[in-house]
Amino acid sequence: MLGKKRFIQCIIKSNLDEASSDFLNQFLKWKSISAQNISGKMDIPILPPRESSCYVFTNPKIEILTEVRNNFWDTLILGELNKEEKLKIFQLGYSKVWSNLNSINNLPIESFSPKEKSLVIWIYSGKPFLDIILKEIFESIGHRVILPLQWTDLLESIPSAKPDCVILNWDLALESNRNCIERIEHSIEKSNHIPLILGLKNFHLAGLAKNLMNGISRISHILMTEKQLLQSIVQSLFIAPNPLIELERKSILHWDKTVRFQLKGIELREEDLIHKINGEAIKMLDFAKQFKWLLDDDLFH
Structure with a gap:
């Protein structure tokens, strides 16, 4: 079941024709959302939009895209993007893109929170833009996300926040402290809380077998690359609730x-x-489509 909904805070129009722009305006009015058009960097508000309103930018330059991203507003990019544009917004930490201009009426401007218990997810990939993307995906389906400043914050988060899932870059953790595995194990024992740890690993680096022997496999049963992690999370959004069709x-x-x-x-x-x-299932699948662009292998080359 889907719970409380909240509306998107910012829409960025990219290469939209006049007809699509007009349709978007009518769609927002139909949804009772007040659109505030922002033209230049000096006009960017400091505060987020009020409830039932959103900021709209048209073909903004890179400095405006950066400024908007730094404000951490829930943002959706609407329009067709080429390979270079996709890579640019990916590296800025944007997660939501809707490129099907023939179905603006299905635009996922609402985020849903599941009624069942949400998870606490702790993320340290070592790349801030990837952390933000993962955070937005998880939060959009109702989970709570913790983004630390450094991996050692995990030692305090395990007993205090009791995360259900930890996403940790083992290469960075081991590089900064060879005893990191033992320190994490000690924190788990002290708190009597065992989170599921998804480990990020560059399999081309030397010493993988040694790292596994030294204990990574004891507390992190799943190791994957950044690409595998992100794509598996996005693909999981497309699992249709059962039954989709009666x-x-x-x-x-x-x-x-x-x-x-x-x-x-x-x-x-x-x-x-x-x-x-099942109309609710169809709505969830439409909602997942805004993240589908993240499955593009070219983003990781």
């Missing part, structure tokens, strides 16, 4: 035709027919 067995008339569409016979048979489509 079927009902009914009697139908089957019209048996030849390849020349001549009628050979009519048969009464039982078939599974679509009874009802």
Whole structure:
């Protein structure tokens, strides 16, 4: 079930034609959202928009994109982006892009919080822009995220925040302190709380076997690259709630035709027919599409 919803705070229009811009304006009005158009860097507000309103930027330059990202507003980019533009916004930490201009009416301007217990997720990938992207994905589906300043903050977070999941860059942790594994194990023992640890690892670096023997595998059963982590998280959003489609067995008339569409016979048979489509499931799948661009392998080259 979907819980409380909140609206997007900022929309960035990229290469939109006049018709698409007009449709967006009408769509926002239909949703009772007040759009405030921002033209230049000096006009960027300090405070986030009021409830049921959003800031709208049109083809902003890199310095404005950077400023908006630094404000940590919940932002969606609307428009078709080329390879260079995708890489630029990826490295700035943007996570939401909607490029299907034929379905602006399905624009995911709402974030949903699940009614079940949310998770506490602690993230230190070593790359601030990647941490922000992961944070926005998790928060958009209702989880709470902790972004530390350094990996050693985990030693205090385990007993205090009791994170359900930890995403940790083992290369950086081991580089700064060879005893990091033992220190994390000590924090776990002291707090009597065992988080699930997803480990980030560059498998091209020397010493992987030694690191595993020294204890990474004891507390981090899953090791993956940044690309594998991000793509697996995004792909998990596309798991359709069950059942997506409800079927009902009914009697139908089957019209048996030849390849020349001549009628050979009519048969009464039982078939599974679509009874009802789970509208909530469809809405969640549409919501996930804004993150689909993050599956592009070129972002990690």
